[in-house]
Amino acid sequence: MSKQTIRNERRGFFKAVAGAAATAAASPALFAGEAKHEGGGAYLAYDRKKIGSLEALKKSGTLNFSYPDAQSPCLAVYVDGEVKAYSTLCTHKGCPLVYNNDNHTFVCPCHFSKFDAAKNGEMIIGQATEELPRVYVEVKGDEIVAYGIDGLVFGRESNKLS
Amino acid sequence: MAFTINDRLPIPPAGCEEKNVTCEFCIVGCGYKAYKWPAGTEGTPRKNALGVDLSKQQPTYGLWASPQMFNTVTDRDGKKYNVIVIPDHQCVVNQGQNSARGGMMASTLFTATSFTRDRLKDPAVYGGNNLNRDTWENTMDLTARVLKKILDNDHPDEIAFKAFDHGGGGGGFENTWGTGKLFFSAIQTRSAAIHNRPAYNSEVHATREMGIGELNSSYYDSELADTLFVIGANPYETQTNLYLMHWAKNLQGANFDDKKKEYDKGETVQKGRIIFVDPRLTASITNAVELAGKENVLHLRLKPGTDVTLMNALLTYIHEKGWEDKEFVKNHTEGYSATLKANRVSLDEAEKITGVPKAQIVKTAEWIAKPKASGHRPRTSVYYEKGVIWGIKNYQNIASIVNVAIQTHSVGRVGTGVCRLGGHQEGYCRPPAPEGMPSRDKLVVVDKAAAEGDYLAFFIWGCNPFVDSIMGQRLGNAFKRRSEIVKRAIDRNIGADNETLADAIYRACKYDGGLFIIDIDIYPTFKSEVAHVQLPAATTMEMNLTSMSGERRMRLSEKVVDAPGIAKPDCLISADVANALKALYEKEGNTAMAKRFEGFDWKSEEDAFNDGFAGQGAKMHSQGGPTGTLASYDLLRKAGNNGVQLPIQKVENGKLIGTRLLYTDKKFGTQSGKAMFQPSPQPPMPKEVQRQLDKYEFFVTSGRLNEVWQSNYHTSRIPMTRGRWPVAPVEIHPADAKKKGIQNGDMVLLYNDYGSVRAVAYLSESVEPGTLFMAFGFPNSPVNNLVTDFVDPDTRIPFYKGTAAGMKRIGRVDDIYRSMTFKSRI
Numbered sequence: 001m002s003k004q005t006i007r008n009e010r011r012g013f014f015k016a017v018a019g020a021a022a023t024a025a026a027s028p029a030l031f032a033g034e035a036k037h038e039g040g041g042a043y044l045a046y047d048r049k050k051i052g053s054l055e056a057l058k059k060s061g062t063l064n065f066s067y068p069d070a071q072s073p074c075l076a077v078y079v080d081g082e083v084k085a086y087s088t089l090c091t092h093k094g095c096p097l098v099y100n101n102d103n104h105t106f107v108c109p110c111h112f113s114k115f116d117a118a119k120n121g122e123m124i125i126g127q128a129t130e131e132l133p134r135v136y137v138e139v140k141g142d143e144i145v146a147y148g149i150d151g152l153v154f155g156r157e158s159n160k161l162s
Numbered sequence: 163m164a165f166t167i168n169d170r171l172p173i174p175p176a177g178c179e180e181k182n183v184t185c186e187f188c189i190v191g192c193g194y195k196a197y198k199w200p201a202g203t204e205g206t207p208r209k210n211a212l213g214v215d216l217s218k219q220q221p222t223y224g225l226w227a228s229p230q231m232f233n234t235v236t237d238r239d240g241k242k243y244n245v246i247v248i249p250d251h252q253c254v255v256n257q258g259q260n261s262a263r264g265g266m267m268a269s270t271l272f273t274a275t276s277f278t279r280d281r282l283k284d285p286a287v288y289g290g291n292n293l294n295r296d297t298w299e300n301t302m303d304l305t306a307r308v309l310k311k312i313l314d315n316d317h318p319d320e321i322a323f324k325a326f327d328h329g330g331g332g333g334g335f336e337n338t339w340g341t342g343k344l345f346f347s348a349i350q351t352r353s354a355a356i357h358n359r360p361a362y363n364s365e366v367h368a369t370r371e372m373g374i375g376e377l378n379s380s381y382y383d384s385e386l387a388d389t390l391f392v393i394g395a396n397p398y399e400t401q402t403n404l405y406l407m408h409w410a411k412n413l414q415g416a417n418f419d420d421k422k423k424e425y426d427k428g429e430t431v432q433k434g435r436i437i438f439v440d441p442r443l444t445a446s447i448t449n450a451v452e453l454a455g456k457e458n459v460l461h462l463r464l465k466p467g468t469d470v471t472l473m474n475a476l477l478t479y480i481h482e483k484g485w486e487d488k489e490f491v492k493n494h495t496e497g498y499s500a501t502l503k504a505n506r507v508s509l510d511e512a513e514k515i516t517g518v519p520k521a522q523i524v525k526t527a528e529w530i531a532k533p534k535a536s537g538h539r540p541r542t543s544v545y546y547e548k549g550v551i552w553g554i555k556n557y558q559n560i561a562s563i564v565n566v567a568i569q570t571h572s573v574g575r576v577g578t579g580v581c582r583l584g585g586h587q588e589g590y591c592r593p594p595a596p597e598g599m600p601s602r603d604k605l606v607v608v609d610k611a612a613a614e615g616d617y618l619a620f621f622i623w624g625c626n627p628f629v630d631s632i633m634g635q636r637l638g639n640a641f642k643r644r645s646e647i648v649k650r651a652i653d654r655n656i657g658a659d660n661e662t663l664a665d666a667i668y669r670a671c672k673y674d675g676g677l678f679i680i681d682i683d684i685y686p687t688f689k690s691e692v693a694h695v696q697l698p699a700a701t702t703m704e705m706n707l708t709s710m711s712g713e714r715r716m717r718l719s720e721k722v723v724d725a726p727g728i729a730k731p732d733c734l735i736s737a738d739v740a741n742a743l744k745a746l747y748e749k750e751g752n753t754a755m756a757k758r759f760e761g762f763d764w765k766s767e768e769d770a771f772n773d774g775f776a777g778q779g780a781k782m783h784s785q786g787g788p789t790g791t792l793a794s795y796d797l798l799r800k801a802g803n804n805g806v807q808l809p810i811q812k813v814e815n816g817k818l819i820g821t822r823l824l825y826t827d828k829k830f831g832t833q834s835g836k837a838m839f840q841p842s843p844q845p846p847m848p849k850e851v852q853r854q855l856d857k858y859e860f861f862v863t864s865g866r867l868n869e870v871w872q873s874n875y876h877t878s879r880i881p882m883t884r885g886r887w888p889v890a891p892v893e894i895h896p897a898d899a900k901k902k903g904i905q906n907g908d909m910v911l912l913y914n915d916y917g918s919v920r921a922v923a924y925l926s927e928s929v930e931p932g933t934l935f936m937a938f939g940f941p942n943s944p945v946n947n948l949v950t951d952f953v954d955p956d957t958r959i960p961f962y963k964g965t966a967a968g969m970k971r972i973g974r975v976d977d978i979y980r981s982m983t984f985k986s987r988i
Contacts, residue, residue: 044169071219093259094222105985110222111259111406112398112449116983123886125445125868125987127402129230129265131882133169149169152229155220158170162207162217 044160046148051076054142057083061101067135067146068160072153074135076144079104079118083144085135086121089154092128106132121151133159171232172244173216175205182803183247184709184719185264186331186702187871189584190381190404191711192264193253193803196703196722201234201242223258225251230269230882231260233276238724245271245722247703253803255381255715261402263871266883270876271703272726277879281684282698283727288649289656293696298728298738300660305695306742307664308678309349312618313743313755316672318596321345322353322608322616325623329589329709331702332624332684332732334719335786336767339774340733341623342592342782348740348759350596353608353617357625358585360609360632361958362595365551366582367602368560368957372568372838373830377588379543379579380713380807380822381408385417386424386577387543388432389529393439393469393563394549395583398446399868404583404712405446409436413454424576425541430534433458437526440549441466441863442893442935443928448988460525466863466933466964467554468516470844473562474505475512475523476530477569485531487539487571494828495568497839504841505565515844531570541577542570547584548865549963555845556959562842573837574825586872587709591775591784605958607632610951613640618671619678624699624732626873628688629939632953632960634946635917638688645692647676652694667694682735685875687941699732700725705767707731708775708798710785710808714821717805718798733770737762768795786810793818847964850952854914854966860898862912862967864938864945867891873939888978890940892921894969895931899923904971907979912936912967917947922978923971928988934969938962 051065051074063076065085076085077099088097088106095110099117105124106115113126121132133151137144149159178199185192197211207217214225227246236242247268251258272281285301286293312320323345326333345351354362366376384390385408397405411417415433422431437460438447450459464472480486481502491498509520530542544567550559567573567580599605609631612620620641628638651670655663670676681693684701704725710716725731730738744759764770772794780788787809797818798805807820830837847855855861869883877883892912894904904910908923912934921936921943929935936945948965 089222091228092265094220094224094226096222103985109452112445112452114985114987116985119981119983122983123262123869123882124983124985125399127260127262127265127406127868129228129260129262129882152169152171154228155222155224155226157173157207157216157227160170161219 043148044158046160049146051085051137051144051146054083054139054144057144062099063144065146068149071161072159074146075099076135076137077101077104077117083137083139084117084120085137085146086115086117087133087135087149087151087153090128091130091132091151091154092126094154168229171227171229171246173205173207174211174244174246175199175203176209176211178211180211181720181722182250182718182799183267183703183722184330184587184717184803185261186267186719187263188261188401189587189712190255190401191330191587191709191715191717192256192260192403193250193717194247194260194264194267195250196245196247196720198243198245198722201244225258228265230266230880233268233271233273235271235273235723243723250803255407255711255803256403257407259403259407262869263402263877266876266880267703269880271723277881280686281726281729282686282696283729284698286696288652288694290653293690293693301695301697302738302742304660304664305680305739306746307660308667309619309739310743310746311664311668313349316618318349318351319353320618321349321351321621322355322612322619323351323621323623324355324357324608324625324627325621326357326625327590328357328585329587332699333586334589334707334709335591335775336705336707336770337732338589339591340736340770343761343774344736344740346593346595348743348762350758352595352597352599353606354595355608358630359959360607360627360953361605362599362608363602363605363958365556365959366560368557368840369564369580370831372561372564372840373832374564374568374573374580374837375824375831376582377584377712377714378573378824379581383577383579383823384408384543385412386421386541387412387434388534388540388577389542390434390436391526391530391542391544392436392446393544393546394551394553395545395547396440396444396446396865397545397583398449399444400547400585400866401583401712402868409434410453413450413458426538428536429538430536432534435459435529437462437529439464439469439472441930441933442865443988445868445988460522460529462518462522462526463930464516464518466861467847468844469550469553470555470558470562470842471507471512471515472518472523473566474507474842474844475509476527476566477502477562478506479509479523479527480531480566480569483527483532485527485533486569490571490828491569494830495837495839496834498569501565501839501841504843505562530566530572539571541575542567542572543578544572544580545583547582551582552960552962554847554961554964555956556954557956558842558845561840565839565842568837568839574823574828576823579823581712584712587711588785589709591778591782591786591790593778593782602957603955607953607958609637612677613637615644615675617677618668619680621680621682622689622693623682626687626689626941629873629941629944629946631946632949633916633951634944634949641677641679641692644675644677645679645694647674648678648694651676682732684729687873687875697735698725698727698729699735700729704729705731706795707767708771714785714808715805716786716793716798716808717801717803718795720799731767733767734764737764737770771795848950848952848961850950851961851964851966854950858914858966858968860967860969861933862936862945862948862965863933863963864936865963866939867937870937870939873941878941885981887937887940888922888982890921890937890943890945891924893924893926893929893935895927895929895933896925897931899925902969902971905974906984907982908974909972909978911970911972912948914948914965914967916950916965919943919945919947920972921945922982924984926986926988934967
């Protein structure tokens with residue numbers, strides 16, 4: 001499956017979730033199809049975690065949380081009618097990213113890498129070798145729940161510290 | 163199946179194999195550590211080769227392997243190994259930091275199931291509309307038989323070669339020596355061209371003739387500069403860690419202790435300032451404002467092609483103010499008065515020609531030449547690169563910059579230098595051409611000559627002229643036509659022995675206008691469509707390789723994995739060609755000719771190194787100079803990722819001692835030992851380009867993108883960079899886009915008399931209205947299709963940065979539009 005196809009599917013998936021604001025459980029097939037990297041991927045088992053309210057996110061535009069543990073800062077954002085969430089440690093050298101809600105970009109104050117929150121964390125310019133790790137979220141009524149991460153969080157050999 | 167780990171990486175076990183690797187990409191040459199261990203084994207979070215507790219979250223700047231820094235390879239022993247390649251925290255160049263390019267080195271390693279699966283693995287010979295996989299012996303025998311017929315019946319100059327002359331991946335001292343010895347000493351041809359230009363020339367003839375080698379400073383000295391003066395370069399995207407690890411420190415004022423230590427007593431210590439000369443607003447400039455504050459950054463946004471006038475105005479104004487280094491100019495230079503006279507330009511004239519406000523020119527002069535508060539001369543580090551090298555006229559562009567550098571004594575002093583920034587690392591080490599090359603103004607423009615029917619055989623070695631030379635489209639068409647003639651001859655002789663086949667090939671070239679094309683590379687390219695023989699090369703991490711960086715830092719980048727299939731280092735391929743010719747001449751009893759092909763009995767790249775860089779000293783043209791003979795693999799291995807800055811001074815207690823800064827003794831590379839000013843008046847727009855400008859609406863310039871390396875061979879395959887740039891973008895000013903009905907993500911067609919190219923529209927105020935900037939080096943959308951056949955008559959260097967084109971909207975390709983981000987890069 002090409003990267004483009006994967007991206008399109010992901011986009012469609014999140015649109016559907018946000019648009020209907022209904023329960024959408026991740027089916028195993030869909031989960032596997034969302035791999036950021038070509039040719040499959042290894043996915044750890046992640047705990048589900050409630051991270052906040054959809055209404056509040058819509059109002060403020062951003063929602064800070066940590067996932068999968070307290071040492072991994074993340075941000076949920078509301079972009080183009082979708083909830084998207086990312087690790088906020090730059091995938092270059094781990095500097096905390098600054099989010100600009102006006103143009104939906106994450107910017108690294110250390111080495112000026114820029115990432116597009118509207119395009120699945122794609123690097124606009126910069127020195128990182130990875131797009132931003134994407135936190136999987138689903139929306140149940142007003143509740144946003146994190147349930148997995150696609151991409152390795154900076155400073156870890158495994159997203160789940162041992 | 164391919165299996166890419168995404169949220170968990172295997173851990174290198176303690177005691178696993180650890181090698182030094184120098185980044186294969188840009189000239190900065192960052193140090194990396196490669197760890198390799200058998201798949202199926204692993205360390206633990208607390209006990210591992212990295213020596214850090216991986217059970218904990220690593221801090222900002224901490225040690226981390228990103229997924230792109232990991233791979234699983236299969237060596238020739240059939241076993242699988244895990245490999246991690248991470249930036250070296252002990253290396254003084256990058257201090258643990260990677261660029262987007264270098265950080266992806268592990269993922270570019272060959273594996274049969276990843277995006278590198280199409281690496282060339284075996285030699286191949288054309289027949290029946292295919293390149294057919296073949297043995298080294300048979301391929302070499304056929305190639306040598308064709309070459310022998312040319313040597314016996316014609317002239318060695320009928321065998322042309324276009325090859326890398328650089329360091330890093332696809333280059334290095336071993337490989338420039340191997341190819342150089344083959345073509346210059348053994349075959350003895352002078353029909354040569356360099357990888358990114360159509361003749362065999364320097365990109366910096368001017369500075370060398372003025373007595374100043376182009377890499378005369380060090381990265382540490384750039385940290386000590388009062389002013390960084392950057393002309394025609396975008397170092398955040400193309401020399402990343404020089405900018406981020408060295409200049410940033412200076413621009414933030416974070417190294418006053420070093421400055422106090424290195425400066426004269428009582429000398430003013432201040433935060434660094436930076437001046438950019440560029441028609442385009444780049445990320446280097448906007449990021450510099452973040453680092454230094456806007457009061458410490460100047461952007462001289464000149465009209466394209468007017469750099470010489472700007473430099474000459476500075477030369478004139480600095481002289482008028484009496485800010486030149488009078489003692490230095492008087493005692494250590496020649497030609498100042500004549501150059502002042504020839505180059506005189508007033509501020510008013512300069513403003514009119516360049517479009518740069520007078521006040522900015524004055525401020526520039528103050529920053530680079532006006533004495534500091536303490537009365538000491540400012541320390542100015544001058545850097546230039548392709549914006550001027552590939553500008554309107556190469557010789558005068560460089561000369562006008564070096565004039566100002568000499569006038570202000572910005573060379574050979576701590577914190578100064580006048581250097582090219584560079585593209586690749588360097589790695590030149592070749593014998594002189596037979597009878598010497600013609601002078602620079604008489605060099606043959608080999609690529610164009612081949613397109614016009616010259617030569618019988620053509621080696622294209624580790625480069626892609628159809629992307630990176632003049633008039634790319636016309637060149638490609640010509641090679642296709644000439645290749646086809648040879649292909650038909652081969653097809654008429656399928657099944658014949660090599661001698662018969664070689665004779666048919668030779669006759670097709672000699673009498674029917676054909677060209678026998680030999681392609682040596684690591685991936686298939688457009689060349690695969692025209693080649694009759696294709697040879698698979700090894701690259702960085704697949705062989706031991708030495709190169710030097712932009713501060714002349716030489717390292718041994720060690721072999722980590724086996725090359726794909728039966729691919730070989732370029733130096734050993736050169737040896738195979740020479741040895742095959744030697745065997746043919748010996749068989750015939752022609753001892754004189756057999757002797758010419760002696761001296762290639764190399765078993766490894768180290769043999770080539772010992773024969774060339776470490777063996778020849780002053781007997782060849784080498785960036786190691788006469789003291790290169792002091793180097794050895796053992797000593798370089800010991801020197802690790804910090805290596806040694808050439809030239810080597812001596813070996814002390816098993817340690818190579820090098821040279822940080824050149825010309826500290828004020829003795830320059832001219833006969834008199836004095837630095838030589840060169841008159842350099844503003845050149846006119848070349849008529850070839852002017853004709854396009856008269857006919858077409860937009861001025862088209864080009865340059866590099868941070869995420870794309872050279873002809874995009876790896877980066878067009880890596881999913882992240884391929885996804886970012888599926889085709890070349892063209893930056894269009896929003897006003898021009900509106901006028902043409904073009905939106906972000908639209909495919910557009912650019913066209914002129916030389917050819918056409920498609921690109922994806924990227925709206926940006928980085929360019930002024932009327933100018934388009936297109937990314938360089940994309941084989942699937944080569945901007946050089948639009949480049950004219952103009953070369954500087956004095957140096958034969960093209961004006962790649964200037965042409966003109968019409969533009970029209972094709973339409974939106976939804977797939978590209980949806981996947982790419984079009985947000986501002988500045």
